[in-house]
Amino acid sequence: RKEVEQDPGPFNVPEGATVAFNCTYSNSASQSFFWYRQDCRKEPKLLMSVYSSGNEDGRFTAQLNRASQYISLLIRDSKLSDSATYLCVVTLRYSGGGADGLTFGKGTHLIIQP
Amino acid sequence: NAGVTQTPKFQVLKTGQSMTLQCAQDMNHEYMSWYRQDPGMGLRLIHYSVGAGITDQGEVPNGYNVSRSTTEDFPLRLLSAAPSQTSVYFCASSSGPGTSGGETQYFGPGTRLLVL
Numbered sequence: 001r002k003e004v005e006q007d008p009g010p011f012n013v014p015e016g017a018t019v020a021f022n023c024t025y026s027n028s029a030s031q032s033f034f035w036y037r038q039d040c041r042k043e044p045k046l047l048m049s050v051y052s053s054g055n056e057d058g059r060f061t062a063q064l065n066r067a068s069q070y071i072s073l074l075i076r077d078s079k080l081s082d083s084a085t086y087l088c089v090v091t092l093r094y095s096g097g098g099a100d101g102l103t104f105g106k107g108t109h110l111i112i113q114p
Numbered sequence: 115n116a117g118v119t120q121t122p123k124f125q126v127l128k129t130g131q132s133m134t135l136q137c138a139q140d141m142n143h144e145y146m147s148w149y150r151q152d153p154g155m156g157l158r159l160i161h162y163s164v165g166a167g168i169t170d171q172g173e174v175p176n177g178y179n180v181s182r183s184t185t186e187d188f189p190l191r192l193l194s195a196a197p198s199q200t201s202v203y204f205c206a207s208s209s210g211p212g213t214s215g216g217e218t219q220y221f222g223p224g225t226r227l228l229v230l
Contacts, residue, residue, distance in 0.1 A: 032217055043204055043221035044157070087157070091217055099147035099162035099206070100172055102219070106156035 003027070004090050006105040013078055014113050020074040021108045023088030033064055033071045036087040038107065044087055047073075075110075083112045115140050120205050120222035127195040127229045135190040135225050137205030143220070145210045146188040147172070148180065150201040151224075157204070163188055164210070195229045202226050 003026040013019045025033075033050035048055065050062040050071045061074040071090075075082055088105035121136045139146065147162035149172075159172030161180040169180050177199060179191040188207075192199060205222040209215070 034217070036219075043223050044219070045221070046218050049218075089219075098145060098164045098170065099159050099208075099219075100170065102159070104149075104157040106154070 004088055004103045004105040006086075006088050006108045008106060009109040009111075011108065011110045012113055013110065015078060015080060017078055018074065018076045019078055019110065020072055021086065021110075022070050022072045023090075023105050023108075024068075024070040025088075025090045025103070026069065027090070027092060027103075028069065029092055030069075030090045032091040033062075034089040034091075035060075035062055035071075035073050036089055036104075038085045038087055040084075044104075047086070078112045080112050080114060083110055085109045117141065118205055118207055118220050118222035120203075120225050122225060123223065124226045125228070127192075127227065129196060129229060131195050133192050133195065135192070135203055135205075135227075137188045137190065137222055138186050139188075139205075139207040139220070139222075140186065141207060141209070141220065142185060143207035143209050144185065145208045146182065147206050147219075148178070148188070148190045149204045149206065150174065150199075151204060152201050160190065160203075192227075195227075197229045200227060200229045 005024045035047040036044040037047045038044040054063040059076045063072045085107040087107045092101045118139045144165045148160040149157040163169045163182040203225045206219040
Protein backbone atom coordinates (compact mmCIF):
# COMPACT_ATOMS: atom_id res chain seq x y z
CA ARG A 1 0.00 0.00 0.00
CA LYS A 2 1.39 3.37 -1.00
CA GLU A 3 1.41 5.84 1.82
CA VAL A 4 3.06 9.15 2.40
CA GLU A 5 2.43 10.92 5.68
CA GLN A 6 2.85 14.60 6.50
CA ASP A 7 1.90 16.67 9.52
CA PRO A 8 -0.82 18.93 8.10
CA GLY A 9 0.04 21.79 10.48
CA PRO A 10 -0.44 24.65 10.32
CA PHE A 11 3.05 25.59 11.37
CA ASN A 12 2.95 29.21 12.53
CA VAL A 13 6.47 30.59 12.40
CA PRO A 14 7.80 34.14 12.92
CA GLU A 15 9.56 35.75 10.02
CA GLY A 16 13.28 35.07 10.08
CA ALA A 17 12.99 31.81 11.99
CA THR A 18 14.07 28.38 10.85
CA VAL A 19 11.41 25.77 10.31
CA ALA A 20 11.65 22.10 9.44
CA PHE A 21 9.13 19.43 8.66
CA ASN A 22 9.28 15.80 7.72
CA CYS A 23 7.49 13.40 5.45
CA THR A 24 7.46 9.67 6.09
CA TYR A 25 6.86 7.02 3.47
CA SER A 26 5.93 3.42 4.00
CA ASN A 27 7.06 1.73 0.80
CA SER A 28 10.72 0.77 0.89
CA ALA A 29 10.64 0.47 -2.92
CA SER A 30 10.32 4.24 -3.17
CA GLN A 31 12.86 5.58 -5.59
CA SER A 32 12.66 9.33 -6.03
CA PHE A 33 11.62 12.08 -3.69
CA PHE A 34 10.48 15.65 -4.18
CA TRP A 35 9.10 18.66 -2.40
CA TYR A 36 6.43 20.68 -4.16
CA ARG A 37 5.04 24.01 -3.06
CA GLN A 38 1.39 24.93 -3.46
CA ASP A 39 0.15 28.46 -2.88
CA CYS A 40 -3.45 29.04 -1.91
CA ARG A 41 -5.80 28.32 -4.83
CA LYS A 42 -2.85 27.67 -7.15
CA GLU A 43 -1.28 24.63 -8.72
CA PRO A 44 1.59 22.68 -7.12
CA LYS A 45 5.05 23.57 -8.38
CA LEU A 46 8.32 21.71 -7.93
CA LEU A 47 10.40 23.21 -5.13
CA MET A 48 13.27 20.76 -5.15
CA SER A 49 14.26 17.18 -5.67
CA VAL A 50 15.67 15.27 -2.72
CA TYR A 51 18.90 13.37 -3.25
CA SER A 52 20.44 10.69 -1.10
CA SER A 53 23.34 12.98 -0.25
CA GLY A 54 21.01 15.82 0.66
CA ASN A 55 20.79 19.03 -1.29
CA GLU A 56 20.54 22.73 -0.69
CA ASP A 57 19.01 25.51 -2.73
CA GLY A 58 19.49 28.87 -1.11
CA ARG A 59 17.57 28.92 2.15
CA PHE A 60 16.09 25.48 1.52
CA THR A 61 17.70 22.18 2.46
CA ALA A 62 16.23 18.78 1.72
CA GLN A 63 17.43 15.51 3.16
CA LEU A 64 16.60 11.86 2.72
CA ASN A 65 16.89 9.16 5.37
CA ARG A 66 16.30 5.82 3.66
CA ALA A 67 16.91 3.78 6.80
CA SER A 68 14.09 5.53 8.66
CA GLN A 69 12.10 6.20 5.49
CA TYR A 70 11.58 9.90 5.72
CA ILE A 71 12.53 13.08 3.92
CA SER A 72 12.83 16.50 5.45
CA LEU A 73 12.67 20.12 4.38
CA LEU A 74 14.45 22.88 6.27
CA ILE A 75 13.77 26.53 5.58
CA ARG A 76 16.18 29.06 7.04
CA ASP A 77 15.56 32.78 7.52
CA SER A 78 11.92 32.31 6.61
CA LYS A 79 10.16 35.00 4.57
CA LEU A 80 6.51 35.98 4.44
CA SER A 81 6.51 34.68 0.86
CA ASP A 82 7.35 31.18 2.13
CA SER A 83 3.79 30.84 3.42
CA ALA A 84 2.32 27.98 1.42
CA THR A 85 1.51 24.30 1.59
CA TYR A 86 4.46 21.99 1.04
CA LEU A 87 3.72 18.65 -0.57
CA CYS A 88 5.95 15.63 -0.28
CA VAL A 89 6.03 13.44 -3.40
CA VAL A 90 7.44 9.94 -3.62
CA THR A 91 7.84 7.76 -6.69
CA LEU A 92 8.01 4.00 -6.75
CA ARG A 93 10.80 2.01 -8.31
CA TYR A 94 9.17 0.58 -11.42
CA SER A 95 9.60 0.79 -15.15
CA GLY A 96 6.37 2.39 -16.29
CA GLY A 97 7.00 6.00 -15.43
CA GLY A 98 3.31 6.83 -15.38
CA ALA A 99 1.64 8.96 -12.76
CA ASP A 100 0.40 5.86 -10.96
CA GLY A 101 3.91 5.55 -9.59
CA LEU A 102 3.65 8.88 -7.80
CA THR A 103 2.29 9.34 -4.32
CA PHE A 104 1.53 12.80 -2.99
CA GLY A 105 1.41 13.62 0.67
CA LYS A 106 -1.52 15.73 1.82
CA GLY A 107 0.78 18.64 2.54
CA THR A 108 2.06 20.70 5.43
CA HIS A 109 0.60 24.18 5.76
CA LEU A 110 3.19 26.81 6.69
CA ILE A 111 2.29 30.32 7.80
CA ILE A 112 5.09 32.86 8.25
CA GLN A 113 4.01 35.63 10.57
CA PRO A 114 5.44 39.17 10.50
CA ASN B 115 5.80 28.22 -23.91
CA ALA B 116 2.41 28.37 -22.23
CA GLY B 117 3.17 25.15 -20.32
CA VAL B 118 0.04 23.31 -19.23
CA THR B 119 -3.25 25.08 -19.84
CA GLN B 120 -6.68 24.13 -18.57
CA THR B 121 -10.14 25.34 -19.44
CA PRO B 122 -12.49 26.32 -18.00
CA LYS B 123 -11.17 27.86 -14.78
CA PHE B 124 -14.54 27.59 -13.07
CA GLN B 125 -17.66 25.60 -13.83
CA VAL B 126 -21.00 25.02 -12.16
CA LEU B 127 -22.98 21.97 -13.20
CA LYS B 128 -26.26 20.46 -12.22
CA THR B 129 -26.41 16.83 -11.19
CA GLY B 130 -26.59 14.62 -14.23
CA GLN B 131 -25.02 17.06 -16.66
CA SER B 132 -21.94 16.09 -18.61
CA MET B 133 -18.94 18.18 -19.51
CA THR B 134 -15.35 18.02 -20.69
CA LEU B 135 -12.43 19.60 -18.91
CA GLN B 136 -9.77 20.57 -21.38
CA CYS B 137 -6.03 20.18 -20.85
CA ALA B 138 -3.25 21.00 -23.27
CA GLN B 139 0.53 21.20 -23.03
CA ASP B 140 3.07 22.62 -25.45
CA MET B 141 6.19 21.01 -23.98
CA ASN B 142 5.98 17.84 -26.10
CA HIS B 143 5.57 15.76 -22.95
CA GLU B 144 4.59 12.15 -23.38
CA TYR B 145 3.15 11.71 -19.90
CA MET B 146 -0.05 13.42 -18.82
CA SER B 147 -2.39 12.91 -15.90
CA TRP B 148 -5.50 14.18 -14.19
CA TYR B 149 -5.83 14.71 -10.44
CA ARG B 150 -8.57 15.92 -8.19
CA GLN B 151 -7.80 17.76 -4.97
CA ASP B 152 -10.24 17.83 -2.10
CA PRO B 153 -9.76 19.32 1.38
CA GLY B 154 -8.06 16.82 3.66
CA MET B 155 -7.63 14.30 0.85
CA GLY B 156 -4.64 15.61 -1.03
CA LEU B 157 -4.13 14.99 -4.72
CA ARG B 158 -5.72 11.82 -6.06
CA LEU B 159 -4.98 10.42 -9.50
CA ILE B 160 -8.00 9.98 -11.77
CA HIS B 161 -6.52 8.85 -15.09
CA TYR B 162 -3.16 9.06 -16.74
CA SER B 163 -1.50 8.56 -20.10
CA VAL B 164 2.03 7.59 -21.08
CA GLY B 165 1.61 8.59 -24.71
CA ALA B 166 -0.87 9.29 -27.48
CA GLY B 167 -3.40 6.48 -27.72
CA ILE B 168 -2.53 5.07 -24.29
CA THR B 169 -4.54 5.76 -21.15
CA ASP B 170 -4.98 4.00 -17.84
CA GLN B 171 -6.95 4.35 -14.65
CA GLY B 172 -5.66 5.90 -11.50
CA GLU B 173 -6.92 5.75 -7.95
CA VAL B 174 -10.38 7.31 -8.48
CA PRO B 175 -11.47 6.75 -12.12
CA ASN B 176 -15.19 6.11 -11.64
CA GLY B 177 -17.40 8.68 -13.33
CA TYR B 178 -14.64 9.96 -15.58
CA ASN B 179 -13.40 9.15 -19.08
CA VAL B 180 -10.26 10.24 -20.89
CA SER B 181 -8.76 9.94 -24.33
CA ARG B 182 -5.37 10.89 -25.76
CA SER B 183 -5.59 11.33 -29.50
CA THR B 184 -2.66 13.75 -29.66
CA THR B 185 0.47 14.34 -27.58
CA GLU B 186 -0.74 17.83 -26.70
CA ASP B 187 -4.27 17.24 -25.47
CA PHE B 188 -5.73 15.15 -22.67
CA PRO B 189 -9.41 15.96 -22.04
CA LEU B 190 -11.30 14.67 -19.02
CA ARG B 191 -14.97 13.89 -19.45
CA LEU B 192 -17.51 13.79 -16.67
CA LEU B 193 -20.24 11.48 -17.88
CA SER B 194 -23.03 12.36 -15.44
CA ALA B 195 -21.96 14.87 -12.84
CA ALA B 196 -22.60 14.15 -9.18
CA PRO B 197 -22.15 16.41 -6.13
CA SER B 198 -19.30 14.11 -5.03
CA GLN B 199 -17.36 15.33 -8.07
CA THR B 200 -17.23 18.85 -6.70
CA SER B 201 -13.50 19.43 -6.52
CA VAL B 202 -10.50 21.18 -7.97
CA TYR B 203 -9.13 19.34 -10.98
CA PHE B 204 -5.49 19.57 -12.00
CA CYS B 205 -3.93 18.33 -15.19
CA ALA B 206 -0.20 17.60 -15.17
CA SER B 207 2.44 16.57 -17.64
CA SER B 208 6.00 15.29 -17.54
CA SER B 209 8.60 14.20 -20.03
CA GLY B 210 8.88 10.81 -18.39
CA PRO B 211 11.71 8.58 -17.20
CA GLY B 212 14.91 8.55 -19.14
CA THR B 213 14.82 12.28 -19.77
CA SER B 214 16.47 15.00 -17.76
CA GLY B 215 14.10 16.05 -14.99
CA GLY B 216 11.66 13.58 -16.45
CA GLU B 217 9.82 12.94 -13.19
CA THR B 218 8.98 16.59 -12.60
CA GLN B 219 5.26 17.14 -12.85
CA TYR B 220 4.13 20.40 -14.46
CA PHE B 221 0.64 21.29 -13.37
CA GLY B 222 -1.99 23.38 -15.05
CA PRO B 223 -3.75 26.16 -13.09
CA GLY B 224 -6.72 23.94 -12.25
CA THR B 225 -10.44 23.87 -12.88
CA ARG B 226 -12.78 24.52 -9.97
CA LEU B 227 -15.94 22.50 -10.40
CA LEU B 228 -19.12 22.79 -8.38
CA VAL B 229 -21.86 20.23 -8.92
CA LEU B 230 -25.24 21.17 -7.49
